[in-house]
Amino acid sequence: MPTRLSPATLGFPILPGVIFLGCLFSGYAFAESETTPYMMVDSGKIIPVKDTSDVPRKASGQTLYLSSSVSVNGNSATPIPTPEPKPTPSPSKAVVRKDKSRAVMASAASAKSGITVRKSSASAGGTCKTAGATEDDPGDDYGHPTATISDPIQPVNRGVFWCNHQLYHYVFSPLNKTYKFVLPHPVRTGISNAVNNVEYPVRFVNDLLQWKPAKAGLETEKFLLNTTAGIGGLVKVSNKFPALAEVKPTDTAATFAKWGIPSGCYIVWPVIGPKSLRDTVGFAGDIALNPASWFTYGLVGGLTGTATLAVSAPQTVGNTSDKVDTYETLTHTSIDRYNAVKSAYIQNRKKVESQ
């Protein structure tokens, strides 16, 4: 049916147009009655200013003031006296100490102050020089660690940490001892190597995501070598070749760090242990990339219950045994277990992210 132009159809676009023009006109009308910023005062009396040019002309005897500088009282106006200008502070001399260990930021009052950079030591621990302690001990660069993670929920974290410690003390530590007793060292090493080998996609994908194709190539070589010559990863043949042996592992959390995602706050998870917020997401990514998880969670193939256990058990046991050993080493001779683990975690992650 062809559309026919009816008055209603025509009226439809006209109405907004009328409103628009009305606004324009009314704005123009308001603009006309806008006062000028100037005020003409003749013997204290305000005279209406008709001249709307930028600076109105005045007759002799009249004084032109800016409206803002005049206080109005009915029809009379008195100028507001300008306050005495405050004396500007004399620019303080830049406080730049030229000692070897550090330089201090210059006084902000001086516009010409130079901004000095705190020189951080190039040490592997990643710390920068502290104020007081370096006066007599230049080697003490542990005052301000460059790597810290905020810990806003520390009471909660400490609670979970305590629970984890009880779990470690009563469950995982005895289990670990049994594991070591039942399985001899070569077998445990074999399991550990196989588990590490299966985690190859995690390292490979993340090397690519971090734009390190050469490293990804080395990881692939390592994987192929260990799978074939190392009988399914049980023997780490790649340790014999320095180029392959020194390839540093990486994970999803390190990729996120490379991409510049901030670490977020420190969280202690039940059983899993401490992770920053970013690393928690990275951990989930690692699980997703791990082929063993694909079997465990039924994403690939149709494995029965026992077979799934055969795949997931070494994974869990191998990784847990390492973690239990590490935890034991860290906390056995610590002053405060929570801070010992936290500091070790932060420092280690910094290293892994920089690899």
Add this chain to the structure above:
Amino acid sequence: MTIRLLLPVLLLPLLTGIAHASNEAAENRLKSSVAEVVTIVKGAANREALIASVKTPLQRILNFSVMTKRSIGPGWKQLTPEQQQEAVGLFTTLILRTYTAKFTPGDCPSMEYKPSSSTAPGRVEIPTTSLYKGSRYDVVYRMEEQNGAWSITDVVIEGVSLVADYRSQFDAEFKSGGTEAVMKALRNSVAQAK
């Protein structure tokens, strides 16, 4: 992600490394200490004998007074000389326990030395790779010279500095209760960790 933390310290052999002329003294000192400890570990009859005899060379190479001072941090100046001495003694016990806990008679990690670097005059960092029970650990020894003698002032294992780790713990104690809390915590942990 697994934090592979083992504290092997000074167990040898395999030395490959390019020594810079200025850092050679530090490296030689480290290597000779390592050789000494290795001999003891290999020749030890049992764990108790091993721990007893390895303490002397470890105390010679590890600079415990500097390590204690830096671990305690700002509170150190507020300690009396007696307290400082006590703190060094307690800290020494703690660290030696940490190190010797993992020693097994006859079982030595092999160490590869990488090129060392000098971070400041009288301070050297010597990176090494320690191969122990099939796992590789990156260990960096930080050494400093005092009166012509080189000693280890920090050990960084897989990025975790020993002194920085203890410093974070002591800082928290100092903030909560001052030097009293620091000394009390130190005494407690030595008493508990056996």
